[in-house]
Amino acid sequence: METLRFDLTGGTRSLAGAQLVGVVGSGNLEVLIEHQDLGGGCEVEISTAAHGFGTIWEAVVRDFHARWQLADARIAINDMGATPAVVSLRLDQAAELTTGSTGDAP
Amino acid sequence: MKSYREATARQRLAAMLDAGSFTEFLPPQLRVTSPHLHQLDAPVSFDDGVVVGSGLLAGRRVFVAAQEGSFMGGAVGEVHGAKLTGMLQRAVVEGVDAVLLLLETGGVRLHEANAGLIAVSEVMRAVLDARAAGVPVVALVGGSNGCFGGMGIVARCTDGVVISEEGRLAMSGPEVIETAGGVEEFDARDRALVWRVTGGKHRYLIGDAQEIVADDIDAFGAAALRLVDAARAAGTALTLEGLEAEHALLADRLARFGACDDPLEIWDGLGIAAPRQVPLLETDAFRELAAAHRLGVQP
Numbered sequence: 001m002e003t004l005r006f007d008l009t010g011g012t013r014s015l016a017g018a019q020l021v022g023v024v025g026s027g028n029l030e031v032l033i034e035h036q037d038l039g040g041g042c043e044v045e046i047s048t049a050a051h052g053f054g055t056i057w058e059a060v061v062r063d064f065h066a067r068w069q070l071a072d073a074r075i076a077i078n079d080m081g082a083t084p085a086v087v088s089l090r091l092d093q094a095a096e097l098t099t100g101s102t103g104d105a106p
Numbered sequence: 107m108k109s110y111r112e113a114t115a116r117q118r119l120a121a122m123l124d125a126g127s128f129t130e131f132l133p134p135q136l137r138v139t140s141p142h143l144h145q146l147d148a149p150v151s152f153d154d155g156v157v158v159g160s161g162l163l164a165g166r167r168v169f170v171a172a173q174e175g176s177f178m179g180g181a182v183g184e185v186h187g188a189k190l191t192g193m194l195q196r197a198v199v200e201g202v203d204a205v206l207l208l209l210e211t212g213g214v215r216l217h218e219a220n221a222g223l224i225a226v227s228e229v230m231r232a233v234l235d236a237r238a239a240g241v242p243v244v245a246l247v248g249g250s251n252g253c254f255g256g257m258g259i260v261a262r263c264t265d266g267v268v269i270s271e272e273g274r275l276a277m278s279g280p281e282v283i284e285t286a287g288g289v290e291e292f293d294a295r296d297r298a299l300v301w302r303v304t305g306g307k308h309r310y311l312i313g314d315a316q317e318i319v320a321d322d323i324d325a326f327g328a329a330a331l332r333l334v335d336a337a338r339a340a341g342t343a344l345t346l347e348g349l350e351a352e353h354a355l356l357a358d359r360l361a362r363f364g365a366c367d368d369p370l371e372i373w374d375g376l377g378i379a380a381p382r383q384v385p386l387l388e389t390d391a392f393r394e395l396a397a398a399h400r401l402g403v404q405p
Contacts, residue, residue, distance in 0.1 A: 001147050020134040023114055024151040025176030032134050032152050049149050076137075080149050 002051045006061045008042040011071035015098035022082075022090045029079040029087060033094040036074040048079035060084045064091045068099070108323045110248040111272050115157050115172035118208055122327040123161035123170070130159040131196075132189060140183045142218045151177045154185040158193040160202070163327055166334075169197040172208035175251035181215035182257060187225020194232035198239040204334040205236055205243045207264065212279065213255015226256035233263045237344065242337035244330045247273040248321060252304060254279040262314065265337035268329040269306035269315040271389060276304040298385065302369040307384055307392060311376060312363075313355060313402020320389040355402055376400070 018034040036043075044061050068091075075094070082090070096102055108121050119128055132138050134152035143150045155177035160169050171190050173180040182190070190207075197205045214222040233243050245261040245268070247253045252274030253261050261267050261275055269275060278286070280294035280303075293299060302308060309315040316333055319325035363372045373381035376399040387395060 001144070001149065018133070018135045020116070020152060023174055023176040024149050024155075028176065030134075030151060034135055047149065076152070078149050078151055 002048050002054075004046040004048070004054055004057050006044045006046075006058060008044065008061070008065040009040065011040065011042050011065065011069040011073070013069050013099060014071055015073055015095070016100075017098060019094055019097040021093045021097065024078045024080050027081055027083070027086065029077055029082040029090055031090045031094040032076045033098050034074045035072055035098070038072050038074065040071045042070045042073045042075070044075045044077070046077040046079060048077075048081075050079070050081050056084055057087075060087050060091075064088060064095075067092070068095045070095060070099075073098075107320070109321050110246075110270060110323045110326050111250050111321050113323065114176070115174040115208065115210070118323060119157060119159075119161070119170055119172050121323040123163055123168075124165065127162035128159055128170075129161065130157060131193060132158065138185055138189075140185050140218065142183065142221065146217055148217065154183060154189065155180060156186045156189050158189045163204075163206070164331060166203040166331070169193055169200075169202050169205045170208065171206075173210045173249075173257075175210035175249045178215055178217075180209075180211035180249070180251050180257075181213065181217075182211060182222055182226050182229070183215040183218040184221035184225050186215070187222065187229055191225070191228045191232045194229070194236050194243070197241050198236050202241060204330075204337075205241060206330050207233075207243065207245045207260070208249075209245050209247055209253040209257055209261055210249030210251045211253055211255070211257040212251060213257050223256070226260065229260050230256075230263050233260060234344065237265060237342040240342055242334045242342050244268065244333045244337070246326050246330055247275050247306070247315070248319075248326060249273070252276070252279070265342055266316040266333035267309070267314065268317040268319060268326055268333060269309055270319055270321045270326070271301075271306045271392070272321050273306040273309075273315075274301070274304040275306075275309050275314060280304070299368070302385065307387075307396075308369045308372075311373060311384075311396055311400045312359060313400060316402075318389060318393060318396075359401065373399075 022030040139150040155174045158171045243264040245264045248270040283292040284294040310318040317329035370381045
């Protein structure tokens with residue numbers, strides 16, 4: 001397993017409660033998103049079965065942050081080889097459920 | 107109509123229970139994950155593949171567990187099993203109306219070896235303790251991974267099993283039988299054979315399942331409640347008479363069908379005129395046909 005962590009700043013949108021979306025199955029992942037006081041930050045921690053894809057994860061996570069601008073959000077991911085598109089969809093699903101909105105186009 | 111088979115564990119509970127009534131025990135935010143999988147460099151899940159909690163089903167207070175078949179085949183590890191056992195024990199303390207086990211599992215999580223085996227045996231004991239305390243326990247089997255291994259035994263330790271045609275229930279799974287006995291004994295790639303042997307219709311006909319429903323979450327919930335009511339009326343605790351009747355049924359089954367090579371022969375032996383039509387029937391038509399032939403029906 002490889003663990004990655006990204007701390008993103010500058011977000012403004014807050015969220016409520018906690019949600020788990022997705023399942024840790026082949027080509028899939030689970031995303032746990034929670035409100036947590038992080039001084040306005042958005043923390044993403046990833047545990048993945050696929051080694052060596054750190055730069056792609058960073059791009060996907062930064063795109064997500066650009067779309068959603070979440071603040072005080074803790075996101076934890078257990079991944080079993082999901083593709084970047086699936087990861088983006090799961091992140092959007094988690095954000096939609098906790099913000100009650102469908103987000104903005106970048 | 108919402109497909110039970112295609113839903114995740116969480117979707118099944120959300121759709122089956124009264125809206126907004128579910129409260130999860132040990133929710134994923136608590137991150138109670140397997141202590142063993144890290145050592146094997148395998149992914150964990152924040153709920154260890156099972157969702158447990160309380161809720162209302164048609165206004166009745168029930169405790170529920172739903173296994174997630176997509177995470178390690180729904181297999182039972184130490185934490186997963188402890189969540190099932192703890193929920194069943196708490197159901198007795200709180201005297202809930204019933205416990206529903208939404209099982210989708212290959213059985214013991216072999217990665218966790220003895221810890222998983224012990225966990226499954228603890229679940230069996232907890233099921234029987236709940237029944238002895240007067241709490242009906244019902245198993246629901248309709249996920250694509252079926253219900254196998256030690257958890258197949260757990261399903262049959264309950265007051266009753268609700269299954270769909272797509273559901274499968276057995277001890278050893280098809281691949282296990284083929285590996286141990288050879289492809290001449292059982293061809294695990296023959297899907298029609300696999301479903302004839304382990305599928306819901308056969309289980310219903312030979313008395314291993316007490317309700318068969320279409321692949322619909324609401325139908326599963328309603329059938330589970332019928333079994334809960336039947337268990338309350340008949341008494342949930344195991345009795346010597348009940349066990350002896352079960353043993354007599356199994357002995358009779360073995361004597362009549364032990365030499366059969368295919369469930370088609372068993373269905374023929376049960377008096378079904380056109381056994382080859384059985385796999386083709388819709389659930390309602392099948393239930394009608396089965397009524398006069400199935401085993402294990404309480405007089």
